[in-house]
Each structure stands twice: as C-alpha cells, then as structure tokens.
Amino acid sequence: MSHKYEGGCEHIHTHASNEPIDNHSCHCSVCKNVTGQDNTHVVFFNYGDIVVDNMAGLKRQPFNANNPNGPLELCTCAECGSPIMLDDKEKRIRVIVPNLMGYNSEQLPATYHAFYDPAAGAPAPSDGRPVYEGLRPDFVWPKPG
Known part of the structure; x- marks a missing residue:
C-alpha cells in the first residue's frame, strides 16, 4: 500500500498519510552536531501520524x-544504523x-528558518523564507499523547 509520505531503511519502514505540522530549516547547535549539516531540513508530524x-x-x-x-530520542535501525x-518521549511529535x-x-519543503542566531557567525539565510530565533511564532506544541 502506498502512503502520502514514506521513508525509513531496508529493515524499518515509516509512513505518514497526514500532513506535517511544521517544516523548517533548523540552525540549532544540536542539529548541527547530530547531522554535521550547516542547517537541517526538519519536519514535525503529530506523534500518531508517523x-x-x-x-x-x-x-x-x-x-x-x-x-x-x-524529550527527544534519535531512533536508528539496530541492523544497519540508518x-x-x-x-518524542512525551508523545507530542x-x-x-x-x-x-x-x-x-x-514533497515536504521547509517554509522558514528556525533557531538562526546571527551571533553564531553563519551568514543570514537569503532564500526569501522567514527567519526566526526559534520555531515560527504561531507554532503550538501538540498536547502530550
């Protein structure tokens, strides 16, 4: 069966049929440390949607x-490491x-830049998307499940 959004690896498959609740390019130090990327395209789904x-x-x-x-745990495939x-241990996202x-x-384009800190020395994003010091101002965390 095909789903709207699909991912995972050869051993573990994930999917979502509902739309995400947030899509952004993250500039936080944690994402930089974990991914090694200057900014990381991040997509939040409601917990039960993945x-x-x-x-x-x-x-x-x-x-x-x-x-x-x-609250957040990185989940990798125990077999291949992907x-x-x-x-989210609180079952929000x-x-x-x-x-x-x-x-x-x-399929899941980032709509803004989050956690951009000009003091970190990186050039300001110039792709026309809004830039915020945190998540977008209208973002509301889902209630814990």
Missing part, C-alpha cells in the same frame, strides 16, 4: 548529548529529517 512497522528494530539514544534526559526518526531518513525532501 507509523513505524518495526518498533522493536529501533535503537534509541538521546538526541541532545548535553541533555540526555530531554537514522529513522526522532521520537515525531520528527523526520527527509534527506537522512529516506523521505522525499521536495
């Missing part, structure tokens, strides 16, 4: 090494990084 076919095959580790008890998703987690980035 379906995983092999939860037992996930290896979990803290997303933020400086906050190991934080990143699969970020899972699941996060996909399309270019690293098998999703089509063009």
Whole structure:
C-alpha cells in the first residue's frame, strides 16, 4: 500500500498519510552536531501520524548529548544504523529529517528558518523564507499523547 509520505531503511519502514505540522530549516547547535549539516531540513508530524512497522528494530539514544534526559530520542535501525526518526518521549511529535531518513525532501519543503542566531557567525539565510530565533511564532506544541 502506498502512503502520502514514506521513508525509513531496508529493515524499518515509516509512513505518514497526514500532513506535517511544521517544516523548517533548523540552525540549532544540536542539529548541527547530530547531522554535521550547516542547517537541517526538519519536519514535525503529530506523534500518531508517523507509523513505524518495526518498533522493536529501533535503537534509541538521546538526541541532545548535553541533555540526555530531554524529550527527544534519535531512533536508528539496530541492523544497519540508518537514522529513522526522532521520537518524542512525551508523545507530542515525531520528527523526520527527509534527506537522512529516506523521505522525499521536495514533497515536504521547509517554509522558514528556525533557531538562526546571527551571533553564531553563519551568514543570514537569503532564500526569501522567514527567519526566526526559534520555531515560527504561531507554532503550538501538540498536547502530550
């Protein structure tokens, strides 16, 4: 069966049929440390909207090494090591990084830049999308599930 959005690896498949609740290019230091990218295309879905076919095959580790008890866990395939998703222990969101987690980035375009800090020394984004110091001002975190 085909779903609107699909990703994962050879061993673990994920999909979503509902639209994401947020798409942005993240400039935070945690994303930079985890991905090695200057900015990371990040897509938030409501927690229940990302379906995983092999939860037992996930290896979990803290997303933020400086906050190991934080809410987000990086889930990778225990067999091949591919990143699969970020899972929220509070069950509010699941996060996909399309270019690293098998999703089509063009289907899920970033609409703004988040966590841009001019003091970090990186040039300001110049692609015409809005730039914010955090998530977009109208973003509302879903209630924990």
